[in-house]
Amino acid sequence: MNIVVAIKHIPSIADDLPVSGNNVDFDSVDFVLNEFDEQSIEQAVLVKEAVGGTVTVVGVDLIEELDNILHLAIAKGADKAVKVTADEPGADSHMQAKWLSEAIKGLSPDIVFAGVQASNDLDGQIGPMIAAHLDMPYIGGVSSVEVADGTATVNKEFAGGVGAKYSVSLPMVVGVQAAAKPPRYAPISKVRQVAQTATIDTVEPSGDASSGLTFKKMAPPVATGHAEMIDGSPKEVAAKIVELLKSKGLA
Amino acid sequence: MAPKFEKAKAIEKENIVVDGVDISGHWNRMFEQRVITEYTPELIEKIADIPNAESFANCYQCAKCVAVCPVDVVGNYGPRKLYRYAQTGMDLTEAPELWLCTTCANCLRVCPKEVNMVKIMPAAREQAILDGKFVPNELQQAFENTAKSGNPLGQPQRKRDAWIKDAGVEIPVMKDLGRKVDVLWYVGSYPSYHPRGIDAASAAARIFTALGIDFAILGKEEKDDADSQRLAGEKGLFEMMTEYNIETFNKYEWDELVVTGPHELNAFKNVYPKYGFERPVVHYTTFLARHLDKLKPMLKHPVNKKITYHDPCYLGRHNGEYDAPRQLLEAIPGVELVEMGRNRENGYCCGGGGGGMWMDSFTAKHTNMRLSEKRAMEAASTGANVLAVACPFEVSRFSDAVKSTGNEHVDVLDILELLDRSMRGE
Numbered sequence: 001m002n003i004v005v006a007i008k009h010i011p012s013i014a015d016d017l018p019v020s021g022n023n024v025d026f027d028s029v030d031f032v033l034n035e036f037d038e039q040s041i042e043q044a045v046l047v048k049e050a051v052g053g054t055v056t057v058v059g060v061d062l063i064e065e066l067d068n069i070l071h072l073a074i075a076k077g078a079d080k081a082v083k084v085t086a087d088e089p090g091a092d093s094h095m096q097a098k099w100l101s102e103a104i105k106g107l108s109p110d111i112v113f114a115g116v117q118a119s120n121d122l123d124g125q126i127g128p129m130i131a132a133h134l135d136m137p138y139i140g141g142v143s144s145v146e147v148a149d150g151t152a153t154v155n156k157e158f159a160g161g162v163g164a165k166y167s168v169s170l171p172m173v174v175g176v177q178a179a180a181k182p183p184r185y186a187p188i189s190k191v192r193q194v195a196q197t198a199t200i201d202t203v204e205p206s207g208d209a210s211s212g213l214t215f216k217k218m219a220p221p222v223a224t225g226h227a228e229m230i231d232g233s234p235k236e237v238a239a240k241i242v243e244l245l246k247s248k249g250l251a
Numbered sequence: 252m253a254p255k256f257e258k259a260k261a262i263e264k265e266n267i268v269v270d271g272v273d274i275s276g277h278w279n280r281m282f283e284q285r286v287i288t289e290y291t292p293e294l295i296e297k298i299a300d301i302p303n304a305e306s307f308a309n310c311y312q313c314a315k316c317v318a319v320c321p322v323d324v325v326g327n328y329g330p331r332k333l334y335r336y337a338q339t340g341m342d343l344t345e346a347p348e349l350w351l352c353t354t355c356a357n358c359l360r361v362c363p364k365e366v367n368m369v370k371i372m373p374a375a376r377e378q379a380i381l382d383g384k385f386v387p388n389e390l391q392q393a394f395e396n397t398a399k400s401g402n403p404l405g406q407p408q409r410k411r412d413a414w415i416k417d418a419g420v421e422i423p424v425m426k427d428l429g430r431k432v433d434v435l436w437y438v439g440s441y442p443s444y445h446p447r448g449i450d451a452a453s454a455a456a457r458i459f460t461a462l463g464i465d466f467a468i469l470g471k472e473e474k475d476d477a478d479s480q481r482l483a484g485e486k487g488l489f490e491m492m493t494e495y496n497i498e499t500f501n502k503y504e505w506d507e508l509v510v511t512g513p514h515e516l517n518a519f520k521n522v523y524p525k526y527g528f529e530r531p532v533v534h535y536t537t538f539l540a541r542h543l544d545k546l547k548p549m550l551k552h553p554v555n556k557k558i559t560y561h562d563p564c565y566l567g568r569h570n571g572e573y574d575a576p577r578q579l580l581e582a583i584p585g586v587e588l589v590e591m592g593r594n595r596e597n598g599y600c601c602g603g604g605g606g607g608m609w610m611d612s613f614t615a616k617h618t619n620m621r622l623s624e625k626r627a628m629e630a631a632s633t634g635a636n637v638l639a640v641a642c643p644f645e646v647s648r649f650s651d652a653v654k655s656t657g658n659e660h661v662d663v664l665d666i667l668e669l670l671d672r673s674m675r676g677e
Contacts, residue, residue: 014400015407030407032399185391187380188398189487 001053026089036115045077098209101133140175316358354605376484393609424470431504454671478518483606513565540575552676553585562598563642627652
């Protein structure tokens with residue numbers, strides 16, 4: 001079985017996001033693997049462990065630092081890695097979906113995994129757009145996948161704690177919300193060994209599919225309100241809270 | 252006159268047969284095989300076969316280790332017990348017990364057979380990690396943070412020296428200085444990022460400056476020593492960080508490396524030589540004690556406190572420094588120094604070593620109290636109102652522990668902060 005994982009390298013939001021001009025200052029921000037893609041890699045490896053096959057991880061190399069991520073994915077159980085060399089840190093999800101689809105086509109996938117969304121574009125569109133480009137069905141918000149006899153049984157999460165089980169014929173694209181198990185740890189010695197021995201296939205970006213959107217302005221949000229800290233013993237604090245609620249007409 | 256007391260005598264028969272069974276012999280003779288012979292030594296061998304964990308098999312069950320094991324005080328633990336558990340069916344590489352040892356080395360101090368948990372535990376943990384066995388989530392997070400961000404807290408690398416702007420003195424950074432210095436000060440991750448760690452780092456900067464020390468830091472080029480990650484089983488991560496650190500240290504000219512933390516001291520002094528780095532490294536307490544003649548007249552303001560000092564395992568037992576911290580505290584006017592029952596060579600562990608720093612929730616599930624809480628109670632029982640520490644792991648650990656044990660009246664302060672207070676009069 002050919003299992004493919006489409007991943008996204010995105011600016012880290014562990015720190016304040018630096019803005020330069022009308023976009024993120026990509027030179028002074030760290031890039032990390034999209035959190036949902038960590039889940040998606042784990043789910044792909046779990047499927048491989050259950051039914052056999054190969055896992056190929058595909059990503060767009062935006063800042064020439066994707067190799068580390070691909071090595072990590074191989075250390076966690078992926079078999080092959082492909083990078084689309086774009087060198088375009090601001091590439092949006094439409095462009096990336098097109099480039100990824102072109103790279104995935106040649107791999108004749110039975111199932112394609114993508115993180116359900118990423119914290120940069122936040123549109124949750126990479127998966128659906130890859131499905132459209134590859135002419136495959138898409139199902140998102142998935143929290144577990146089991147494959148048997150050309151059919152995948154997936155759990156999909158809905159709002160309010162509701163879940164549903166779907167049977168989908170392969171090939172298909174899955175938007176992973178969470179893997180069936182927490183992502184495994186890859187020891188650094190293994191990652192470093194992979195870095196020395198693994199080969200990463202390189203493809204040029206092909207196809208044009210920009211979203212048609214342009215950034216007019218980007219700015220950090222301005223803090224408008226502030227929190228009032230109440231000091232004192234628990235009793236004093238409680239009394240002040242009651243007073244405050246009364247004064248606001250809430251009690 | 253008959254004696255008041257007579258020694259009890261066991262009733263012994265040289266030859267006795269009961270129900271046709273000959274039970275002759277000494278009164279405590281055993282008539283059946285001991286249960287232990289029903290077990291095989293496989294699970295002991297499994298651990299002893301791991302390179303560096305060989306001494307696990309040396310244990311002859313004397314239990315001296317259990318008496319000094321800090322984890323046994325709050326649970327049911329100790330090298331002898333681990334050996335016994337293995338004998339009776341526990342696979343250490345899959346058991347929660349694998350993660351409870353803090354590598355404090357008190358067992359090794361008393362072990363007549365030199366069963367060395369400081370080597371056994373990292374080796375067995377590494378095996379478990381490489382085999383994809385259970386690794387506590389919090390610990391995984393600290394490993395991943397160290398690999399990704401260069402520090403276990405997961406803070407951005409470019410903010411590593413953000414603290415220096417509020418230290419009140421100018422702190423030179425090697426990269427900008429462009430010349431040799433006497434002292435390269437390795438600040439460490441917690442003093443660089445943790446709010447209480449920053450308090451100690453800022454105090455150190457002010458003290459070094461007042462003493463006229465020619466020092467500089469690495470700033471944004473400094474990364475974690477990863478010694479505790481090594482002891483928690485991530486040797487590959489440690490080696491990756493070591494290669495980077497040695498390269499960075501060697502980029503600049505300096506005479507002596509001064510470290511804020513005992514774990515860094517242990518890494519740079521005892522482990523880095525295996526990777527080709529052999530340079531003078533001292534902990535700040537040793538370094539400042541050497542400057543005590545000059546420092547003492549600067550300690551003008553009395554700190555009227557009853558202080559008890561907690562020996563960090565990696566400063567004391569692992570590196571033999573017990574006196575310098577005490578000399579510094581005694582040099583502060585107004586200080587009354589009192590000792591806890593367990594001190595110096597027998598000092599009690601705070602629970603932060605060997606990766607324990609990042610397994611607090613996990614450890615709490617398998618013990619009846621945090622080690623830091625036990626120690627905070629010991630500190631409070633001396634009547635001290637300050638618990639003085641010399642390890643960046645300890646300020647946060649003990650600050651939480653004095654609160655959770657109802658001992659908020661005990662202030663947890665780094666020796667650096669106490670010296671700084673006496674110097675500045677705050």
